[in-house]
Amino acid sequence: MATDQAGIAQAPGALPIVGHLLPLLRDPLGFLNTLPAHGDLVQIRLGPQRALVVCRPELVQEVLLQDRTFDKGGPIIERVGNALGNGIASCPHSAHRRLRRSLQPAFSRTCLREYAAIMTEETDALTTGWSDGRTVDVGVEMYGLASSTIARTLFTDKAARPAVETVTLCLPDIFRGIYQQAVLPPLLRRLPLPPNLRYERARDRAWSAVSKTIGLYRKDGTSHGDVLSMLLDTRDEAGGSLSDSEIHAQIMTLLVAGIDTTAVALTWAVHLLCQHPGVQERLRAETVKVLGTRTATWDDLPRLDLARRVITETLRLYPPGWIFTRTTTTEARLAGAVIPPDTTLIYSPYLIHRDARSHSRPGSFDPDRWLPEHEQVRGALIPFGGGARKCIGDNYAMTLATLALATIVSRWRFTHGAPRPPHVEPRMTLTPHNVRVRVECLERASV
Numbered sequence: 001m002a003t004d005q006a007g008i009a010q011a012p013g014a015l016p017i018v019g020h021l022l023p024l025l026r027d028p029l030g031f032l033n034t035l036p037a038h039g040d041l042v043q044i045r046l047g048p049q050r051a052l053v054v055c056r057p058e059l060v061q062e063v064l065l066q067d068r069t070f071d072k073g074g075p076i077i078e079r080v081g082n083a084l085g086n087g088i089a090s091c092p093h094s095a096h097r098r099l100r101r102s103l104q105p106a107f108s109r110t111c112l113r114e115y116a117a118i119m120t121e122e123t124d125a126l127t128t129g130w131s132d133g134r135t136v137d138v139g140v141e142m143y144g145l146a147s148s149t150i151a152r153t154l155f156t157d158k159a160a161r162p163a164v165e166t167v168t169l170c171l172p173d174i175f176r177g178i179y180q181q182a183v184l185p186p187l188l189r190r191l192p193l194p195p196n197l198r199y200e201r202a203r204d205r206a207w208s209a210v211s212k213t214i215g216l217y218r219k220d221g222t223s224h225g226d227v228l229s230m231l232l233d234t235r236d237e238a239g240g241s242l243s244d245s246e247i248h249a250q251i252m253t254l255l256v257a258g259i260d261t262t263a264v265a266l267t268w269a270v271h272l273l274c275q276h277p278g279v280q281e282r283l284r285a286e287t288v289k290v291l292g293t294r295t296a297t298w299d300d301l302p303r304l305d306l307a308r309r310v311i312t313e314t315l316r317l318y319p320p321g322w323i324f325t326r327t328t329t330t331e332a333r334l335a336g337a338v339i340p341p342d343t344t345l346i347y348s349p350y351l352i353h354r355d356a357r358s359h360s361r362p363g364s365f366d367p368d369r370w371l372p373e374h375e376q377v378r379g380a381l382i383p384f385g386g387g388a389r390k391c392i393g394d395n396y397a398m399t400l401a402t403l404a405l406a407t408i409v410s411r412w413r414f415t416h417g418a419p420r421p422p423h424v425e426p427r428m429t430l431t432p433h434n435v436r437v438r439v440e441c442l443e444r445a446s447v
């Protein structure tokens, strides 16, 4: 196995000039899964740039916990910053504490309880258009659910609806563009190629729609009790408020970070339940017992245990956020190697979740592995990252996914409606395409 002077393993198969660009564009998941066999810290090449992939849970934890040394940075974060502005997800450590504090109250337990009422309403609305025997495109349905729920959490005022529609339409091109642009060398990124132009157009449209909404809220001056009003009213320790561009970046970040991830998680969950009808029936028995014919609410959560484990296992097998980068701000030590400043590191929840050293039968769907009696490897489940930059919406996402899945399964039986398995497109999120499912209404049929 090839190692460099610092004892870091080199991933094999790098081509002159492009390095590992081709496998990263064609089959990034397969490529990532080959890396742990070469070492705990493996160097790959993205054109002329080099990056170290961190392949052990305990090393990923070290990186995540030392957020000053392993700061946000690297090609993905640069592209996220370019698309969204300098928001909480892409800002450096020096700006992070202030931005995180401004958003934290919006994700308190008290607020979550209120958002759960919106989740319940939107879940009810989701299936009103379904009919017995119809085939639905689960990805489209779940995207609709997540975008309407999250948009209503951010902006309750009706005046914001057109902006919400524009942004949700633009998001798929933004996600695809962020990943493509992150792996492309800078020269190719700047060429007027159709994917680059599509990305820029989508980013600019979403950007101006959010600006318009902030302008409307500022002009209106009343508090709407939503996240945007909270951000407009926020004051830091010195009494300063957030600027319009900071608020803009926060809102764009929440839309981008929250909608697709949650929709993708729910889509994979439905796909897995079709593949595993036995688990689907067990989940139905739980939900019918807890809910009867009601829609799931916040108070039901403690009793929707299997629903939660199904979501957790889905997030392990198909973590929506599958690749993230960091940059060293100073010389650092990791796995006994000395890493120079300005080195890009990559951590991948997908790689960690699929490693047989941490999860037995890593490719199998087994929600029961999350029963409390089973011991887990520390740091081996990281769908929401960790440390100071851990997902701020983790409880929001788990609540929405659990309530929605429980309600839907209690009323509908799913079977795969497409002959072929979904096509997986790793963009910013691990997106399944073509999850087409036949839905059978159980309010008329016997359960």
Ligand code: HEM
Pocket (backbone or CB within 6 Å): 088, 089, 090, 100, 150, 253, 254, 255, 257, 258, 259, 261, 262, 265, 319, 320, 321, 324, 325, 382, 383, 384, 385, 386, 388, 389, 390, 391, 392, 393, 394, 396, 397, 398
């Ligand atoms: C299943 C759904 C979700 C998954 C899998 C997910 C995953 C993640 C991950 C892995 C990170 C850390 C990224 C890193 O280490 O660089 C993150 C950060 C973040 N997520 Fe989520 N997320 C989800 C839902 C949400 C929702 C619903 C929201 C908000 C509405 C949200 C907002 C954020 C924000 C603002 C950050 C940046 C936090 C910071 O840097 O302080 N996410 N998410």
